[in-house]
Amino acid sequence: MLAVNFLLLAAALFSIGVYGVIARRNAVMVLMSIELILNAVTLNLVAFALMNGAIDGQVFALFVIAIAAAEVGVGLAMVLMIYRNRKSIALDELSEMKG
């Protein structure tokens, strides 16, 4: 089945993204990993749309892409501000949220 290949690819992408989010110290890398996760999900949506012969998933995928663009914009801006304040974007040094 063609769709299973899509799903496997999406699962692989998702796992790589998760690994990147957890293991990377560089904030930009983390953002990129999040993008990977989102793309994996988008791929899933398109794959399911193909399976069901409906266009809904594809429309939804378009929305996810648009939202992802906005999210990256916000995320990069935050990273930029963190860099300006601390001259570093290493996430393991950021522990102000410690409870």
Added chain:
Amino acid sequence: MLAADAIELSSGWFLENAWLVGLIPVIGFAVIIGFGKRLPMKGAEVGLASMAISLVIALGGVVQWIQRTNSADTGEEAGSLIQAFGRTLPQATEGEAKPFVTPVVTSWVWWQNSGLEFGIGSSIDGLAILLIALVAFITLLVMIFSVDYVRGDRRYTHFFAAMTLFSGGMLIMVMSENMVQLILGWEIMGLTSFMLIGHWWEEEANSRAALKAFFTVRVGDVGLLVGTAIIFFGANQWAVDNLDSNGFNIAAIQAWALSGEANTQFLLWGAVALFIACIGKSGQFPLHTWLPDAMAGPTPVSSLLHSSTMVVAGVFLVARIYPVFWEGFNIGTGGLSFIAIIGAITIVIAALLAFVQDDIKKVLAYSTVSQLGYMMLGLGTGAWLPAVFHIFTHAFFKCALFLCAGSVSHSGSHHSFDMKKDMGGLRKKMPVTFAAWCVSTLALTGVFPFAGFWSKDEIIDNVGANGYTFLMWVGLAGAALTAMYMTRATYLTFFGEPRGAAAGHGHDDAHAEEHEMEHIGVGAPEPRSLGAAANAHGDDGSDHSDGPHESGKLILIPIVILAFFAVTAGFANPTPLASRFGEGVEVLKTYVEPRATPISTGEVIASGPGESVRIVTPSVAPSAEGGEGEGGHSKSGCGFTAPETGTVCFFPGVSHAEPKFAKILLSLAIVAVGYALAIAFCVAFYGRRDERLVGLTERNRALRGGFLFLKNKYYLDALYENVIVRAIAHPIANAAYWVNQKVIDATVNEVGIGTRKTGQWVYDNIDQKVVDGAVNGSGWAASEAGHGLQSTQSGKVSQYGALLFGAAAVGAIVLVLVNVS
């Protein structure tokens, strides 16, 4: 009796909207209480305006009532449509009974209860409109008098508010169309008279007098409630069946009593109970004791109370539902009624008491009681019209006398009412007051041609003509006594040597202080500037001296107007002149006395409250058996024989005495003898201090006994206070105290202790352990959970991400497992 023969009675705006007369003073009261103190005249102008508007409406009503009666008699109605259509109308010709003129009723549903509707509104007939106009007129004059008289009083605004509501109560009462509204007006008057009599309550005597008046009248009021209930149970079924009304409706009660179907027991006991109410309200023996004590109030209050409101209410009640008394006491058949006996006793005992009073207002108070006795005597013997006429004339001259007494105390005797200590020789200092006093005295004593002559002699004459010869002599004796005690009061006040305050001194006398009725108790926080006001009233700026002087214009004008009416009011119904000038001169007989003509029930529109405002102007069918009710002494028709089936009567056929010249001369001679004796005695006793007379009561045991008996007011007060009140009140009070201490307090204490113990237990066990435990426990649990989870909050984003994805993975696995299995 055919409907085609019906006459359209004229009506009019004033008759249909007479309820405004009662409403306006009530609104005025609310305005004065609410905003009076901020107004330029401290609320007096609102009172004056409301009474003036009421008077205008009342006078309009009088004119329209006269037109209405004329339209019934002649069939001519101003602007009548019927005439325009050229129909011939039956006219009351000579010898034929004049048609009954139905009242104009405007009423609303006030409240409903178990199928009964209670209306509020106005029911205007001759009697009602006469009293409405009278009350509004007298109240207006008394208020004008009060503007100056109570100026500077610390409760000036409240005084006007209470006065306005007081006359409002009387107006509501006289226009009532059912007994419930009548009771409402009656009780408003009872309450406001309490407020007014106790106006200067700082002095204990005044508040005691107010309480006495209130409670004495309350004793009678029980009779009113019981009587109304009895009449209701007697009349209700008949009223529902025949008139589509109920047993509270006054017209229905009248018709029921005369229908011949009424149960005589209901009539008798209802009449007795209602008359007990009148005894209380109208100061009849033996409940007259509150009236003289009510003199503790300001003089305008006494004046209003004694002339046209309050005490007249009882007489009005008897006159209003006269058929009940007529049938209940067999007045029509010459029965010696309870009313007549009480009235006759009252005339004599009150007149005798007036001889031993030193307080000028108390003399007048007992005079009022005595005159009310005349009214009751008249009503009790079938002389309805003369009694109502006496209400009318008495209002003017008694009001004038009280205002004169007020004027004397205001400007002549420095707020003292003690004739022996602070008056005397005032006739030259106060000529206007003296003249008005004399005119009113002549009117009161029934000297030709003053007002009292026409009404009082009418009563005496009719009492005799109706067969009550003994009571007629009682009335004549009362007339002589009236002449005597009024001569004594006049002599002591206006003649002889000035004494005390009237002589210009006595301001600082200790005795003057203690006798000052209108003086506030020593030590009051602020001076009640009435004494100051006496020296500073603005109208007679010329005279600021402390000695006696004439009063100001605002005081004199009402007195003069009233004195004018004391002369002329008698010509409203001069029966002895009727033979010469025709019956047209008997205005009250024509327009006030209801006609004793049966009318068919079909023509009576039930005057009970309707769904909305209903203006009832029914047409009238002249009775086929006309002529029988007319003609003086005929003993048939309404009040004697039951009306035909389908017809009802509203008023018994009272007879009218033919005036006889000899009788008039006799009564005038008796009055003249009374005057002569009294003048001779006064000159000898008070003027020359004749040795044979002075100290007679000390020397002669019988006379001393009589004097003390009178001085102590027949020991009635002692009887009431020491015997009845003590006998009833003390055991009750003791029992109540015992119950209070032993039962109520004990119960309350036990309940309190029990509650406290329960509360302690609840506090210890439930509040502390359960409720607080739950609250503290949840807090503790949250705290511990927070501490336990604190380690997960490392602040590291990657760790959070690991947790997030780990949790998501676990969730996904669970989801898959659940869905697969």
